[in-house]
Amino acid sequence: MIPELGQFALVLALCLCVSQAVLPLVGAHTGRRDFMALARPVAAGQFVFVALAYVVLTQAFLADDFSVRYVAQNSNTELPVAYKVAAVWGGHEGSLLLWIMILAVWTLAVAAASRGQPAEFTSRVIGVLGVVSTGVLAFMIFTSNPFDRLIPAAFEGNDLNPLLQDPAMVAHPPMLYVGYVGLAVPFAFAVAALLTGRLDKNWARWTRPWTVIAWLFLTLGIALGSWWAYYELGWGGWWFWDPVENASFMPWLMATALLHSLAVTERRGIFKSWTVLLAIAAFSLSLLGTFLVRSGVLISVHAFASDPTRGLFILMLLGLISGGALLLYAARAKLMVAEGGFRLLSRESFLMANNILLVAATGAVLFGTLYPLFLDALGLGKISVGPPYFNLVFLLPMLPLVLLLGAGMHAWWMKMNVSALVRKLAWPAGIAIALGIALPLVVFGQSSFMTAIGVIAGLWVCGAALLDPLRRLLRPQQGMRLTRAHWGMCLAHLGVGIFILGATVTSAYNVETDRGVSPGDRWETGGYEFVFRGVRDVPGPNFDAVEGEVELRRGGELIALLTPQKRVYRVQQSPMTEAAIDGRIHRDVFVALGDSLGGGAWSLRIQVKPLIRFIWYGCAIMAFGGLLAATDRRYRHVPERAASSPAVGHRAAGEA
Amino acid sequence: MTPTRRRRLLLIGVVLAGVVVSAVLALRAFQLNLQYFFSPTQVAEGEVGDARAFRLGGMVLEDSVERAEGSLTVNFIVTDYLHSVPVSYTGVLPDLFQEGKGVVTLGRMDPSGHFVAEEVLAKHDENYMPPEVAEALEQAREREQL
Numbered sequence: 001m002i003p004e005l006g007q008f009a010l011v012l013a014l015c016l017c018v019s020q021a022v023l024p025l026v027g028a029h030t031g032r033r034d035f036m037a038l039a040r041p042v043a044a045g046q047f048v049f050v051a052l053a054y055v056v057l058t059q060a061f062l063a064d065d066f067s068v069r070y071v072a073q074n075s076n077t078e079l080p081v082a083y084k085v086a087a088v089w090g091g092h093e094g095s096l097l098l099w100i101m102i103l104a105v106w107t108l109a110v111a112a113a114s115r116g117q118p119a120e121f122t123s124r125v126i127g128v129l130g131v132v133s134t135g136v137l138a139f140m141i142f143t144s145n146p147f148d149r150l151i152p153a154a155f156e157g158n159d160l161n162p163l164l165q166d167p168a169m170v171a172h173p174p175m176l177y178v179g180y181v182g183l184a185v186p187f188a189f190a191v192a193a194l195l196t197g198r199l200d201k202n203w204a205r206w207t208r209p210w211t212v213i214a215w216l217f218l219t220l221g222i223a224l225g226s227w228w229a230y231y232e233l234g235w236g237g238w239w240f241w242d243p244v245e246n247a248s249f250m251p252w253l254m255a256t257a258l259l260h261s262l263a264v265t266e267r268r269g270i271f272k273s274w275t276v277l278l279a280i281a282a283f284s285l286s287l288l289g290t291f292l293v294r295s296g297v298l299i300s301v302h303a304f305a306s307d308p309t310r311g312l313f314i315l316m317l318l319g320l321i322s323g324g325a326l327l328l329y330a331a332r333a334k335l336m337v338a339e340g341g342f343r344l345l346s347r348e349s350f351l352m353a354n355n356i357l358l359v360a361a362t363g364a365v366l367f368g369t370l371y372p373l374f375l376d377a378l379g380l381g382k383i384s385v386g387p388p389y390f391n392l393v394f395l396l397p398m399l400p401l402v403l404l405l406g407a408g409m410h411a412w413w414m415k416m417n418v419s420a421l422v423r424k425l426a427w428p429a430g431i432a433i434a435l436g437i438a439l440p441l442v443v444f445g446q447s448s449f450m451t452a453i454g455v456i457a458g459l460w461v462c463g464a465a466l467l468d469p470l471r472r473l474l475r476p477q478q479g480m481r482l483t484r485a486h487w488g489m490c491l492a493h494l495g496v497g498i499f500i501l502g503a504t505v506t507s508a509y510n511v512e513t514d515r516g517v518s519p520g521d522r523w524e525t526g527g528y529e530f531v532f533r534g535v536r537d538v539p540g541p542n543f544d545a546v547e548g549e550v551e552l553r554r555g556g557e558l559i560a561l562l563t564p565q566k567r568v569y570r571v572q573q574s575p576m577t578e579a580a581i582d583g584r585i586h587r588d589v590f591v592a593l594g595d596s597l598g599g600g601a602w603s604l605r606i607q608v609k610p611l612i613r614f615i616w617y618g619c620a621i622m623a624f625g626g627l628l629a630a631t632d633r634r635y636r637h638v639p640e641r642a643a644s645s646p647a648v649g650h651r652a653a654g655e656a
Numbered sequence: 657m658t659p660t661r662r663r664r665l666l667l668i669g670v671v672l673a674g675v676v677v678s679a680v681l682a683l684r685a686f687q688l689n690l691q692y693f694f695s696p697t698q699v700a701e702g703e704v705g706d707a708r709a710f711r712l713g714g715m716v717l718e719d720s721v722e723r724a725e726g727s728l729t730v731n732f733i734v735t736d737y738l739h740s741v742p743v744s745y746t747g748v749l750p751d752l753f754q755e756g757k758g759v760v761t762l763g764r765m766d767p768s769g770h771f772v773a774e775e776v777l778a779k780h781d782e783n784y785m786p787p788e789v790a791e792a793l794e795q796a797r798e799r800e801q802l
Contacts, residue, residue: 235750344667364682371686382788384711386689393682400674514747516728575751594748598725605748 003068006056007147013049013100014137016042020107020130024123028195036123040111043126046133047104054101057146058088067153070094070146076159076571078542086170087160092294092310093146095173099290100136102174102181103129110185110210117206124192125185132184135317143310159542159571168228172221176248179218180286183251185210186258187283190276191325194332201339204266204275209630211262211279215255216626222248223619231579236512236590236607238615241390246369247289250362254282257358260351267413268348269339274355276329276336284322285362291315292369343415350408357397357404364393402457402500406464409493428463432456444509444610454504461497465490485632492625495618502614511608514594518601526608528589529553535593535602543567545578548593548602552582564593564604588612691762695792697799700739704765712741712771713760713789721755734759734771736796745773758789 020042027035057070061084066072074091075084089098107129114122140146163169189207193199225248230238239245258278264271291314342348368385376382410424436456440447469490472482482490511526519534533549545565552560562580569576579592587610594603693711694704704710712734720733729746732755743761753759753776763773 344664360678368686382693382791384691384693385686386691389682389685389689392685396678396681514728516726518726577751592748597723597727601726603728603748 002056003060003065003147003149006053006060007145009049009052009056010137010141010145010147013046013053013104014134014141016046016049017130017134017137020046021127021134022130023127024130025127025195028120028123028127031120033119036119039123039126043104043107043111043130046130047108050097050101050104050137053147054088054097057094057097058085061085061087064157065153066155066157067149067151068146069148069150072150072154072157074158074160076157076542078570079157079160079165080541082170083160083165086164089173089177090160090164093140093144093148095177096136096140096144096294097146098174099177099181100133100140102177103133103136103184106182106185107133110188114206121192121196121198124195125188128188128191129184132188132321135321139310139313139317143313156571159569162543162567162569162572162574162576163232165542165569166228166232168224169232172224172228174221175217175224176221179214179216179221179255180248180251180289182210182214182217183255183279183283183286185214186262186279187325190279191328194276194325194328194335197332197335199272199276199336201266201269204262205635207279208259208262208266209632209635211255211259212626212630215252215259216623216630218248218252218255219619219623219626222252223616223623227616230612231581231590235592235605236579236609238506238612241365241368241387243369244293246365246390247292250365250369251282251286251289253358253362253365254278254285257355257362258282260354260358264348264351268342270342270348271352271355272338273329273333273336278355278359280322280325280329284318284325285366287314287318287321291318340414342413345411345418346415347408347411347413350404350411353404354401354408357401361394361397361401364397365390368393399453399457402461402496405493405496406460409464409489410467424467425464428467429460432459432463435459440505440508448508451504451508454500454508458497458499458501458504461500462494463497465493465497483632483634485629485634488625488627488629488632490625491628492622495620495622495625497618498614498621499618502611502616502618505611506609506615509610510612512605513607514603514605516597516601516603518599525606526589527554528559528608529556530591530606532602532604534600538565540567542571543569543576546593548580548591548604550580550591550604552589552591560589562589562591564591566593583613585613586611693760693788695789695796696734696736696739696741697792697796699741699765699771709762709764709774711760711762711777711788712743712773713758713792714741715789715793716753716755716757716759718756734761736792738796738800741771742769743771743773745776747776749776760789 020039023035023042024039027033027038057068059065060068060071061075062081064071064075064077066075070091070093074087074094079087087094089095107126110129111122111126114125186207189203189210193203222245225245226238229240229245230236258275261271261275261278265275291311294310294314368389372383372385406428407421407425410421433456436459437447437452440451440455468480468482469487471478472480513525515523517523517532519532521532523530529552531551531553533551535546535548538545538547545567547563547565550562550564551558552562560582562582564580565578567576567578568574577592577594579590581591582589587608590605590607590609592605594605596602691709691711692704693713696712696714698704699712714734714736717733717735717740721730722732723730728748729744730749731742731744733740734743735741743763745761745763760777761771761773762775762777763771766772
């Protein structure tokens, strides 16, 4: 009976969604205040019913209600409670419910935070979000209902995919979805502005914090996914250019471009059409990502059993939402008049280069991801595109991007004094070049051209990012004040620099071997000594494991006892490798247990990965910088018409 | 032509040259990294042709996995139940590698008709059946019925 309540709640939510999509938009168009006033209550109602459905599904998991097909497929009585709660989004249907739930939360947040904005505009924003909710909710109810009954009920559930029974995997989908879905908000703002016919600095200022928040969750979600792949998929890589990874990475690239383009639009009232286009593109790519992951066209750990009607439905939704927005964009093109110009050497130019390079990188990744699908759809053979392609086409635009980044952060708006910029940045540049060449040689005893370039780029970005904060901290008497947004900008770029250092060093100096070992064997890898003690059986809550014991030693001293496991989850009888990692800030030692080779011998994969943690620390710092920027004062207290004053100074940095 | 214009033209030229060089490099990288997928039947019928690396996919034949004691080298047979290809691989196998289950390997044929895998891919859907392998099996079955 209770699952039917969830079903009922979903249908009611759909009804409210339709009115949320129609009434406020009609009201804003015809100027009917009563219709516009409905926007907020209807959005709140939608949230209540979606949340009710969500709670009902969670309850079904907690109560082991295997008469619900989705629960029977993704849970089991032996599953630990925390994973039962997480199993709600462990499969296709439930993850859609999470998607729609998160969209409802975003809608509610927009409704609550937009009190100071014109009712007409807010109604349109909520209306557009309602259109998106309606599409996705209809998709869920008609093709992937999580409350479908299983008759007769299963006696025992099929268990959650063991790959997903992991703490990082519990947090990864919600984070990613908050980011993915959050891009619907800048999209809705852009469409609402096109409908209203007013694309001004206010619009950019309202959009910016939402974009930053969506972006920061997307950053965290992708980083968590990468971390999970690193230790849980078992083979020590941190990015595979898997189509599913690309599906989340492309919206991230677009959102990053959008952030920077919005900065220009807010400050200078230019790049408007471009910003609108990016907002549409970013959300379209996250819908495309949903299509790629959920339609089963991809071969991947995420590719759930395919159902062509689902793919078709999402494609239609994508066509309607993105196509509609683009049509509107074309019809309103004449609205987007620039409010000023800029010189070739100015912050605007740097940000334009940022946008072009990020879009180029997105295009190249998109091409490599979709081309195999097109060939397959046309029956021209099955191909896949190897990671070296992606590495190259991604690095080609990224290298100039990070080199320009350091200078762009310190460039002035409108027009700048080149010699002042050179004077300011000569020191960081010199230090970055000297250390970038010397450090790898001193620490690792060898270097290559590409390694030096990577380390220089990383240090250069870190140095440029730290310049203003350091001056503020070291010489407070100079009275330079930094806004919170400026701190955020510096930190986010520092995160980029740290990420580059981690990615470069770990790719260049990673030591990796597979070897067969017997109990008592000693060997050396990457400057560490290892001793294999043997394996023993250990029971787990819902799995049985074989656990290896490997001593990690340096200079004869025991540093850590690593215990990699090979688990077999009882219900699905699927084996899982649980790697053992000794993680320090400067390096990880990674040991994974392979197969039994007979006679007590086992195969082991051993990796020593210097600075790999910098990759995820860098992402976390980026996200934290985003948080600071999004909570800047000027977004919290909005003075009337503040942004329309031409506050364009020649200050070195100002509010970025 | 004024100096400003000349400078602008130069800048545009440099940017264009950069774009062209990048595009050429990218397309070259793209061509070099295309990996074709073939089933054992396609291999048997000589569709592979040149010596480039490709993906071989099918089922791991039951009771075909052999390894010398203590060695990291594994031999097994990949089949679509119409034709088979012997495969050898040195290294740690992924979790989902099992006899009677689907597998996709990346590598090249040696002159004796042996497939030397550099990589055994662990990507599966929840039915342990990579979609490409499922289709290859389907095609082999259809052909058998003809």
